[in-house]
Amino acid sequence: xxxNDLFLKALTNEKVSRPPVWMMRQAGRYLPEFMALxxxxxFFTRCRTPELAAEITVQPIDIVQTDAAILFSDILVVPQxxxxxxxxxxxxxxxxPNPIRSMKDVDQVVVPxxxxxxxxxxxxxxxxxxMLDNRVPLIGFAGxxxxxxxxxxxxxxxxxxxxxxxxxxxxxxxxHKLLQKITDTTIAYLKEKVKAGVNAVQVFDSxxxxxxxxxxxxxxxxxxxxxxxxxxxxxxxIVFGKGCWFALNEMSKSKAxxxxxxxxxxxxxxxxxxxxxxxxxxxxxxxxLLSPIPTIKKMVHSMIDDFGVNNYVVNLGxxxxxxxxxxxxxxxxxxxxxxxxxxx
Ligand code: CP3
Numbered sequence: 001x002x003x004n005d006l007f008l009k010a011l012t013n014e015k016v017s018r019p020p021v022w023m024m025r026q027a028g029r030y031l032p033e034f035m036a037l038x039x040x041x042x043f044f045t046r047c048r049t050p051e052l053a054a055e056i057t058v059q060p061i062d063i064v065q066t067d068a069a070i071l072f073s074d075i076l077v078v079p080q081x082x083x084x085x086x087x088x089x090x091x092x093x094x095x096x097p098n099p100i101r102s103m104k105d106v107d108q109v110v111v112p113x114x115x116x117x118x119x120x121x122x123x124x125x126x127x128x129x130x131m132l133d134n135r136v137p138l139i140g141f142a143g144x145x146x147x148x149x150x151x152x153x154x155x156x157x158x159x160x161x162x163x164x165x166x167x168x169x170x171x172x173x174x175x176h177k178l179l180q181k182i183t184d185t186t187i188a189y190l191k192e193k194v195k196a197g198v199n200a201v202q203v204f205d206s207x208x209x210x211x212x213x214x215x216x217x218x219x220x221x222x223x224x225x226x227x228x229x230x231x232x233x234x235x236x237x238i239v240f241g242k243g244c245w246f247a248l249n250e251m252s253k254s255k256a257x258x259x260x261x262x263x264x265x266x267x268x269x270x271x272x273x274x275x276x277x278x279x280x281x282x283x284x285x286x287x288x289l290l291s292p293i294p295t296i297k298k299m300v301h302s303m304i305d306d307f308g309v310n311n312y313v314v315n316l317g318x319x320x321x322x323x324x325x326x327x328x329x330x331x332x333x334x335x336x337x338x339x340x341x342x343x344x
Contacts, residue, residue: 002199004136007068010279010313011200011236011257019304019312020067021336022139023329024204024240025319026060027072030329033059043088044080047073053124057138058131064330068137068200071128071193073121075143075204079152081117082185083110092156099155101167103174109152111184114192121189125196140198142190142227144205144241145182146220149175152182161210168219175219183223187230194235200257202238203227206318209243209262216247228254238281242318248273263288263317267306281313284332289316289324293331300335309341 002008006020028034034056037046046052056072076086076094089095100106115122128138151157153164168175190201208220224239231237232255239251240260251259252274261270261282270280284303289296304314314336320329 002134002137004067007137007313008199008236010311011238013277013279013311015310017309018336018339019307019309019314021314021333022066022068022070023060023064023316023320023332024070026064026066026070026329027056028320029322030320030324030326031059031063032326033063043074044077047077048120050120050123050127053121054127054131057124057128061132061136063326064333066136066333068139069128069132070139070141070202071121071125071198073124073141075141075148075206076151077118077121078142078182078185078189079148081112081114081189082181083108083112084152086151094151094156096151096155099163100149100152100178101163103171103177106174106178106181109178109181111181111188114185114188118189118192122192122196125193125198129197137199138197139200139202139238140190140193141202141204142186144203144208144220144227145179145186145223146211147205147207148182148186149178149219150207150210152178161207165210168215179219179223183226186227190227190231191234194231198235200236200238201231202240202260205239205241205244208241208247213246216244217250221247221250225254228256232256238313240281245269245273249275252278258313260315261317267303271307277311279311279313280307281315283317284315286316286318286321286324289320289328289332291328293328296328296331297335297338300332301339304336304339305341309339 053072080086087095150161150164153167228237236257238258239256245265258279263283263285
């Protein structure tokens with residue numbers, strides 16, 4: 001039914017003529033068309049207005065022509081729905097005026113009715129599906145419980161999320177209670193997204209790499225795996241842990257359909273750690289899109305040589321940066337479409 005189903009084929013380990021390509025944060029600030037809407041509407045208005053969210057989601061499909069769309073939204077709409085106030089401060093990023101710091105604070109956090117609090121996301125999905133008109137699949141997403149806890153407790157972005165880690169290590173009972181509430185909300189939220197029409201979901205563990213391998217098991221993977229188990233019967237689940245190469249082996253034994261890899265882990269090592277067959281997604285250094293276009297194309301071709309054509313989704317190793325020229329982003333996508341084995 002979907003005209004370009006390369007992405008879904010890669011997630012089901014089917015043979016493909018070339019790997020599919022999309023970019024994390026592809027609906028974003030490197031696109032002038034996005035910046036034009038950013039001038040007029042604040043961040044959460046863009047997230048909450050289905051017409052705007054759908055338009056922003058489809059922009060990269062029309063402009064850089066990736067093989068999948070990812071819904072424009074944010075991982076922080078989930079804590080917002082859980083009675084945690086979240087603002088997006090221009091130039092600063094996420095800002096939470098009342099961060100969670102005690103068991104009493106955790107008790108104020110609710111597991112919401114998804115339709116009541118996040119119905120606007122489902123409306124955005126339905127509208128986006130209409131606008132995509134079956135051209136490419138649509139990806140839905142959520143943050144991992146650990147990554148959401150990072151913001152909920154720290155109160156803003158951070159280089160090391162020291163307050164969030166301190167909270168987990170000094171008040172583990174409160175931390176686990178919060179992580180379970182986020183997990184329960186996320187499972188219900190992603191199930192609704194599937195019902196609304198997304199074709200796959202990705203769980204972003206952007207700050208998993210802040211934890212030691214042992215703490216990662218306790219404070220992140222234990223909860224992410226609950227989400228994977230709960231969603232796997234309904235859709236394809238992609239797990240992306242930034243800086244989490246140490247967990248790839250464990251992840252490869254889960255019900256996830258694909259695992260994201262960042263640029264600090266080689267294709268060879270990622271294949272070795274995951275046993276060779278599970279679909280991997282990644283891992284171009286986002287800053288490498290600043291290289292001259294011929295260099296980008298050459299590097300993309302050798303990246304595909306390294307990961308292999310099958311069981312692979314071409315992506316960046318993290319989100320695209322705002323200072324990337326649009327023609328460089330387009331060259332990244334074109335390089336994948338022009339790929340022929342050993343053509344470089
Ligand atoms: O991938 C896509 O194109 C879909 C849109 C998307 C956004 N945020 C839009 C956004 C996705 C998938 C996210 C996920 C997200 N949000 C993550 C996980 C992915 C990652 O990059 O690690 C995280 C950690 C957040 C939290 C967040 N939202 C931060 C830290 C910031 C500010 C810093 C930044 O990168 O801009 C945001 C704001 C945000 N979310 C913007 C966009 C396009 C930029 C601000 C704006 O448009 O006003």
